[in-house]
Amino acid sequence: MSRQWQDLHSPDSRASLYLRAASKRKISGHALPTGGLRSLIHVQPGNLEAYRRLCHFTDDGRLPATYPHVMAFTLQLQLLTSHDFPFPLLGLVHLHNRIDVLRPLGGIDELRFAVYADNLQAHAKGGTFDLVTEAEDGLGLLWRETSRMLVRGLKLDGQADDSQEHAPSALPEMTRWYADTDIGRRYAKVCGDYNPIHLSAISARLFGFPKAIAHGMWSSAMALAALRTHIPTSGYRFEVAFRKPVRLPSEVILSASEAGPAGELRLDGQGGLLHMGGRWAVL
Known part of the structure; x- marks a missing residue:
């Protein structure tokens, strides 16, 4: 075309x-x-x-x-x-x-x-x-x-x-972080994404969410930053599938394969709730 x-x-x-x-x-x-x-x-x-x-x-x-x-x-x-x-x-x-x-x-x-x-x-x-x-x-x-x-x-x-996107199997825990109540507003201030579902519980409820949820691209960026020693500096692909949203506030757990030319990752919440699955590979 x-x-x-x-x-x-x-x-x-x-x-x-x-x-x-x-x-x-x-x-x-x-x-x-x-x-x-x-x-x-x-x-x-x-x-x-x-x-x-x-x-x-x-x-x-x-x-x-x-x-x-x-x-x-x-x-x-x-x-x-x-x-x-x-x-x-x-x-x-x-x-x-x-x-x-x-x-x-x-x-x-x-x-x-x-x-x-x-x-x-x-x-x-x-x-x-x-x-x-x-x-x-x-x-x-x-x-x-x-x-x-x-x-x-x-x-x-x-x-x-x-x-459904492939869900990575059990992986060793790498790190965890806490998604604060205001992370949606802080991400929006820096990145410009002011979708109401991320800003407050009140605005999120207007679109069917009981609580505000974290930006998917914030979760992806946090995972990528944590994996900086696992992934090549160039000539690679990094992809994630967003599953269950991260409701704010909550703690999440990043698990990942060992460093190498290819690997998998997953981001889980408490109780085994899968928020995000992904992978990286050299091109």
Whole structure:
């Protein structure tokens, strides 16, 4: 498919994009737009340092592999709230996240991002699509992320996919951390993701959650930071499937394989509740 690109000097303000998101509550179509957005985005050193502190990354001279997601977040918002995007942003569920680090993420002041939606499929609970984000430097493609999103209530022709992501078997415990009541608000302040389900119990209940839940990408980043000595510095894939949400506050336990070119991880809550399963592998 020949994709048509819209090049932006910079994304719109997050405030205007969230207002646009709040105004759309219903599904308006059954086909993804064929275009995508591109923009040059600069690293903000203060924001990068705040992100490292929040997610426990050490400063090793490279961007954390999850940080380009933060850099591109407003561009993603603009795509998902565009007039031709058929699904409301509020209510989308992040099921799976895959990040490919093709080359080392060091010495970077800016990246050129491209964002588009692809791969619409029927699902037992509605439909899914992939939100694809790519980052280039002067040498070409450097980093790629694919986020699988669930649209609840969408009716599509075709066989519904009701398969569950592979759940890693028992693994040795590596570390644990406590997800405070306000971690959703602190993550939103740094990363810009102000989804109401993460901010407070009151706002979460408006969307069917009894308590606020942690951002999936915060849990993923915390796991990646803890696994920094297990995973190569480049030329690898890191992917996670989000299972049961982490209700705030709560303690979680990260278990993982030994260091090596490939391995598995899982994030559990008390009572054996699986919050996240994942894996890494060299490309």
